[in-house]
Amino acid sequence: MQTKAFFGTSGLTSTSANHIANLAKEANRNHQNFLSGIQFYAEFIKIIGDGERVLVQDGIHPEKLEFIEKAINSIAQNNALIAFIREALKEKDRLEKEAKGWTNTVAREALTLRRKENVNPSKPVYVTEEDVRSEWSIGEQEHYLTLEAECAVIGKLIHEGGSLSNARLEMMQKYTHPRAVKENGRDTIITEYELTTGGPDVDNLYYDLQARHRARQAELNGMKKSVLDEVQKRNLQLDEDYRQARTQYLHVDQELDREERKIEMDEREKRVQLLNEVQALKIVIPNRLKEAYDALNNPSL
Numbered sequence: 001m002q003t004k005a006f007f008g009t010s011g012l013t014s015t016s017a018n019h020i021a022n023l024a025k026e027a028n029r030n031h032q033n034f035l036s037g038i039q040f041y042a043e044f045i046k047i048i049g050d051g052e053r054v055l056v057q058d059g060i061h062p063e064k065l066e067f068i069e070k071a072i073n074s075i076a077q078n079n080a081l082i083a084f085i086r087e088a089l090k091e092k093d094r095l096e097k098e099a100k101g102w103t104n105t106v107a108r109e110a111l112t113l114r115r116k117e118n119v120n121p122s123k124p125v126y127v128t129e130e131d132v133r134s135e136w137s138i139g140e141q142e143h144y145l146t147l148e149a150e151c152a153v154i155g156k157l158i159h160e161g162g163s164l165s166n167a168r169l170e171m172m173q174k175y176t177h178p179r180a181v182k183e184n185g186r187d188t189i190i191t192e193y194e195l196t197t198g199g200p201d202v203d204n205l206y207y208d209l210q211a212r213h214r215a216r217q218a219e220l221n222g223m224k225k226s227v228l229d230e231v232q233k234r235n236l237q238l239d240e241d242y243r244q245a246r247t248q249y250l251h252v253d254q255e256l257d258r259e260e261r262k263i264e265m266d267e268r269e270k271r272v273q274l275l276n277e278v279q280a281l282k283i284v285i286p287n288r289l290k291e292a293y294d295a296l297n298n299p300s301l
Contacts, residue, residue: 006088011282014089021085023296024078031071031078038068077292081285088283095281099274107263111256118252121245124238132230147220154213158206168206175199 012020039059046053060068133141157164174193182189285293 006084006091006283007281008284009280009282011284013282014092017085017089017283020293020296021082024082024292027296028075028078031075034071035068035075074292074295077289078296081289081292081296084286084289085283092278092281092283095278096275099271099278102267102271102274104263104267104270107266111260111263114252115256118249118256120249121242124235124242126238127231127234129224129227129231132227132234144220144223147216147223151213151216151220154209154216158209158213164206164209168202171195171197171199171202 039057041059042055043057043059044053045056133144136144156162159165175195178193180191180193182191
């Protein structure tokens, strides 16, 4: 049966239909009692010596046989009516549950899809100096590494505590104090120092290395600064892109929340409407069961 086959705008309410079904059950009980007690003979008793006999229980006479068929037909029709009413009531209950649980699946699926598309942006992975340098050409990378190595080697020599710096200081000391005396009586030892390289030559080498170190260090610092500037610029852009993406995500998320609340409100209104429509449905008795219904509803007819 189709869902709406049970119902119409005019017919029985659920309460009235239940009442009719109960009447049908009661009528069937009476018919069944009749059928259970049928017999096709009459029963008489008499007292010995008395010629008169008394009818105790009569049987079904030919003219009454039609009542058996009528009882059978009534039971069958009433059972069919009860079954129809029960199915109609069951279907109405199902429709009421469906109305109470109705959701706008189309709108909700579209909303779910939009939520999936509105991805919360991940925090950016910041660019490092190594990332920027990895984009250099082979020549740029070789030049950078050469400057770094040269500055490290020269710096280690000329900076305070470096071997060249220490040797120059010792040279100047030996130049101003060319002799050292270690007194020990007749075994006194005099040590004399003689420069193997002139002071100006050492100074020139030292100052040349200082100048070379400054020049290489300045060039190296310039390359490092360009790398740091690029790192800062890219990371600032990453932050700005993330901020904009996050703002857009939150904006869309708020819109979707408002849309979901609107869907929920519309669903509540629709459920009320559907429930009212279901509750207004009347159970229509089929024409084939109309006779049984009329007999139960109007027993005097």
